[in-house]
Amino acid sequence: MSDIPSLVEFLRQSDTQLRIFDMGRRVSKISAETFNKVEQAQVPYPAPFMHHAWIALLMWNPKLKDQNVVWFLKLPLDEQGYLVQAARDDFMNRLFQNISNMMSGDSDSAKKDALQDNPFSFKPEQEKMAIFHAHATLAIGQPASQYYEYSQQYFAGQMGFDQWQALGYQGIADLVIRHEKGRNSEIMAAAIAQLPPEPYEVLCTCLENIEPDHKLFAALSKRMLVSLQDDATTANHVAAQIRGISNAHNEEAKRDLLLAVLATPHAQEAEVLAAIATRCSISLRFPELLKPYLEALAAGKSGQVGFSRILADLMFMPDLRALILHVFRNPDRSEKLSEAIGQMFGGNLS
Structure with missing residues (x-):
């Protein structure tokens, strides 16, 4: 595991509420604890599809429920179903760079645009x-x-x-x-x-x-x-x-x-x-x-x-x-x- 903080840890640093969904074979909930273990290569991804983890991250402020943000991510898995750590690190580095470039605006806008030009994002059917x-x-x-x-x-x-x-x-x-x-x-x-x-x-x-x-x-x-x-x-x-x-x-x-x-x-x-x-x-x-x-x-x-x-x-x-x-x-x-x-x-x- 690299020194780069996990995505779950990063998102929990704010007041944001987080819900994670698998978007592969079907749409189903994944606990943040489980995904955090997946990120740290402690367990394989529970629902692999086409050699990837297809996930949606729903983020919202409990006081402003109409201002939610959604990220759709497609992350590669190795032959044993574990998250490819080099790809995860690449994603996080791109994420940090985008957010850093956008911090002159408000935080909600930064979150919404954080996946701009990110090769790990996808659009669900x-x-x-x-x-x-x-x-x-x-x-x-x-x-x-x-x-x-x-x-x-x-x-x-x-x-x-x-x-x-x-x-x-x-x-x-x-x-x-x-x-x-x-x-x-x-x-x-x-x-x-x-x-x-x-x-x-x-x-x-x-x-x-x-x-x-x-x-x-x-x-x-x-x-x-x-x-x-x-x-x-x-x-x-x-x-x-x-x-x-x-x-x-x-x-x-x-x-x-x-x-x-x-x-x-x-x-x-x-x-x-x-x-x-x-x-x-x-x-x-x-x-x-x-x-x-x-x-x-x-x-x-x-x-x-x-x-x-x-x-x-x-x-x-x-x-x-x-x-x-x-x-x-x-x-x-x-x-x-x-x-x-x-x-x-x-x-x-x-």
């Missing part, structure tokens, strides 16, 4: 921005967006479920992130069986960012099993539903649903395979799911390129790497999987 905004307003104690109330009314069936065109993505995001408020979770669970495909898919992509309660998970599971029996169900619809159940607490039930997906032709579709890999990596720790998933990936329509890209990301997680290598060395693996492994590793699995 619109979908994640909506979820982050819902998290941020809830954390600061600000009201939800203007679309929130309409979303509540729609999912409660007050508008008619065919009137989904006026829904805003931000309103659905607000409803999902506020699922513990009032009857929001109950309202969503009751609506799921009746929703048209379009709003249902949007709801599922938002639900990946929370841990649904048992009623909400039960409703998602029931509709998912029904849809898998319908020849008209699209791969995009299946992928969205995988995302919807991905953060559920019941790992065994979730595993069974994913096995049901892998038993259908949808298992060859790139979007379905990617949804399982990026959102359900914890479930892949079940050997009884991992092997059929790898077999499906090898036979998938995305071909060798898709196989290699997904495996490169999954094997970046130390716990999954050992399990994947164990499957790769299984003499009962299919010829298709053996061929894909050979092309990716050149026969070397060390």
Whole structure:
């Protein structure tokens, strides 16, 4: 660890309140204590995605909640998932330099402009921005967006479920992130069986960012099993539903649903395979799911390129790497999987 102070320590020197979010596979909270340990290379980053830590730092003054500042950072990780210290030091040096150059102005302006021309900053996609905004307003104690109330009314069936065109993505995001408020979770669970495909898919992509309660998970599971029996169900619809159940607490039930997906032709579709890999990596720790998933990936329509890209990301997680290598060395693996492994590793699995 270098002598440069950690980002968390630096930000805590002022009266600023700090909240940290992971912005990689899904939007989720990270404690400042955990991230401080990550910064000091004491622990690996808990949610690596594409070999990076994708984070958002929300800063605000409790007395001036409408004057908040957000930083989005993409920091490289080493092969073991630890923050690359040289990159962290480079980021901090650039940050200090920018702030020093701007200190002639007010401190809030300095914070807002501190990432100017910084190669470690990034702009999240619109979908994640909506979820982050819902998290941020809830954390600061600000009201939800203007679309929130309409979303509540729609999912409660007050508008008619065919009137989904006026829904805003931000309103659905607000409803999902506020699922513990009032009857929001109950309202969503009751609506799921009746929703048209379009709003249902949007709801599922938002639900990946929370841990649904048992009623909400039960409703998602029931509709998912029904849809898998319908020849008209699209791969995009299946992928969205995988995302919807991905953060559920019941790992065994979730595993069974994913096995049901892998038993259908949808298992060859790139979007379905990617949804399982990026959102359900914890479930892949079940050997009884991992092997059929790898077999499906090898036979998938995305071909060798898709196989290699997904495996490169999954094997970046130390716990999954050992399990994947164990499957790769299984003499009962299919010829298709053996061929894909050979092309990716050149026969070397060390």
